[in-house]
Amino acid sequence: MQNFNPNQKLIYNPELRFRKEEHRCVAYTIDDFFYSPDKVSILLPQEVIMLLLFDGEHTFSEVASNMAYVFGMESNDEVDYNKVLFNSLEALEKRTNIQPLVMDIAEVEASLIKQTQDRYNDPSAFIIPKEKIIFDPRDLRLSAPLSVNYNVMTSCGFKCKYCYHPLVPVKELISLKRLSIVFKELKETGCESFMLTGGDPMLRPDIDELMQSLYEHGLLYSLSTKSIISEDRIKKLHEKAGLRGMQISLDAADGKIVKNVLGITDDEYFSKAIQMIKNLQKHGIEVRVKAVLTSYNADGLADYLNLLNDLGIRRMQVVQYGRSGTRHTDDLYPSDEQMKRASEVVRQFKEEHKDVELTAGGFEKAYDEPVVVEKVTKENIFEKRAICNAGRFSLTLMPNGEVFICEQLPYDKRYVLGDLKTQSLAECWNGELMQKWLNPPERNIFAENSPCKTCPEEYYNECHKVYSRCLRFIYEHTGDTLTADIKCPRYHFEKRRIT
Incomplete structure (x- = not known):
């Protein structure tokens, strides 16, 4: 993360967007061509409010003082609030992989500064009562698709x-x-x-x-x-x-x-x-x-x-x-x-x-090649896995109105998650088929030689609830989707060229 002069006027990244959910807040970026949400991340309410204090009107030092006031930090001459703010931003950039989180106003067009300032007029709108906050940075299942x-x-x-x-x-x-x-x-x-x-x-x-x-x-x-x-x-x-x-x-x-x-x-x-x-x-x-x-x-x-x-x-x-x-x-x-x-x-x-x-x-x-580890542990079993966005923060709509897991899978009713032709958005997003996709399936669906058959319960549940198996890549390898994710170290296959 870059260092900032205490007298620099800064604004939060104009590509950033925020959403308040019942128990947590969400941050993501929107590009200026495809308008597609990216780098979806779970934030605490105070992290969103901290970023919104960078309104383009105040210097870094002023934002640090405002943060101390807003969050009720005790006045203490020995505390360097500039350092506290910098460390908070640095940790947040690392966790979200959104860079930069804040920018010098000299780097942003004037019209874009105005749009950014007007986007969220009231930072307090993101406040959530402490007792209601549930913070799990890996839980990307939102209340509705982005x-x-x-x-x-x-x-x-x-x-x-x-x-x-x-x-x-x-x-x-x-x-x-x-x-x-x-x-x-x-x-x-x-x-x-x-x-x-x-x-x-x-x-x-x-x-x-x-x-x-x-x-x-x-x-x-x-x-x-x-x-x-x-x-x-x-x-x-x-x-x-x-x-x-x-x-x-x-x-x-x-x-x-x-x-x-x-x-x-x-x-x-x-x-x-x-x-x-x-x-x-x-x-x-x-x-x-x-x-x-x-x-x-x-x-x-x-x-x-x-x-x-x-x-x-x-x-x-x-x-x-x-x-x-x-x-x-x-x-x-x-x-x-x-x-x-x-x-x-x-x-x-x-x-x-x-x-x-x-x-x-x-x-x-x-090449696609097996993930090899000396011993499968809770620290390494998901190290190479990505979280599937289907049913978490994005939705794939088919020509007939059905909601599908992935457009790169062949059309098959097994991959249908709902039907917006007959269901409301809420009925589809929270429906039985969607919940089935977001939870571990019965093990009897898997091929006999699949490592999913014998996967320890704690890994099996986390695999499906947090990540979901990438059915697209499984299909490309096997012609079906009835085995483990290819990034699972318990799954073995022949190395093959992909690009």
């Missing part, structure tokens, strides 16, 4: 070589009328945003009206597509549906390579995509462009990045191809030499274009 990953369609007009999506047809669509009710419930319970994905979301017949409904309900949304959208439609989406940004997937600066990788027959697709980018920019819609690095396009990465720069794109992402459980061929992996050259291209581009946000680099082989 975000929705909306799999608008599970169909797509492209046949991308690298696609991870199962693309299992779900033909019935939840009605726009019903969705508008769901949107209202989500907004009222503190949902921040929707990510419109698929398949291709633009294949839903009333997608424009759906986006307009999200906008009218005050829900931020992001859209990712490869579909070509006309200029007239772009203009209407901006004006009526509040479309502010769009992610376009375009994998190369060579139209023939793009056509091959996407599995399409349209010889004009590349030129149409470039024109669409220009039309989006013309109507004030920010464009983010993403590519998947494969053996097919790696050699043209420099030309690709230069093309995007010439188009005025300021947000770019290049992700390395990764194996999925739906379709994979080894020829998609870039060679060692291609990865080395691509990494150097990215390094050089970042050096020469510091005004561009390029998310890429460090391309190299990666």
Whole structure:
């Protein structure tokens, strides 16, 4: 954590958001393109109030004095309250992995300072009676979802070589009328945003009206597509549906390579995509462009990045191809030499274009391999595990209104957690299927050779209640989901390449 001058005026990070729950508070960040909650963390009420004291109007020393006053700390000349505040911030940054928590106002645009100051006018609103506070930093199960990953369609007009999506047809669509009710419930319970994905979301017949409904309900949304959208439609989406940004997937600066990788027959697709980018920019819609690095396009990465720069794109992402459980061929992996050259291209581009946000680099082989420990203990058994967000602070919505564990699993009723077509948000979020997912299953569901069969009770319960098994990765390894998480040291498998 950086040191602060006692006379610096500071404000809490404008990307930070807070929520008060019955027994604790929640902090998370929201990015300014996808609006997707990240780094969700459990905070004590006093930690939120401490951060809100950084309002951009007071110096670090003044905030330290205000903190001492607000929290009733005894006046003592021997106590360095600046040091107390610094240590508190440092510990909180380490626990939440949110950096920075506070910023010098000189680093923040004036308009953003005003928005941040106006977001939470009354820090005392986060007070929770001491006897009601329950603090468990690993319990990320919130009273309602912060975000929705909306799999608008599970169909797509492209046949991308690298696609991870199962693309299992779900033909019935939840009605726009019903969705508008769901949107209202989500907004009222503190949902921040929707990510419109698929398949291709633009294949839903009333997608424009759906986006307009999200906008009218005050829900931020992001859209990712490869579909070509006309200029007239772009203009209407901006004006009526509040479309502010769009992610376009375009994998190369060579139209023939793009056509091959996407599995399409349209010889004009590349030129149409470039024109669409220009039309989006013309109507004030920010464009983010993403590519998947494969053996097919790696050699043209420099030309690709230069093309995007010439188009005025300021947000770019290049992700390395990764194996999925739906379709994979080894020829998609870039060679060692291609990865080395691509990494150097990215390094050089970042050096020469510091005004561009390029998310890429460090391309190299990666493997799934067993977690090996000398002896399984309570200290190491979950060391490599991540907490699944499904049913904890996020929700995946399928085209038919069903709530699903993960969009990267094939459609199967076993993975359905509720149905917003027939249930209210509260009924779904707190329903029987959701509770079943968030609690340990009967051991008889597991394959006979699964370590879950013989896992000690304390580990078994914690595994499912705190973390949940990552069904996506289990499915990619086994073709089913009836065994342990691949990051469990009790589970053994053959090492395999994934990127």
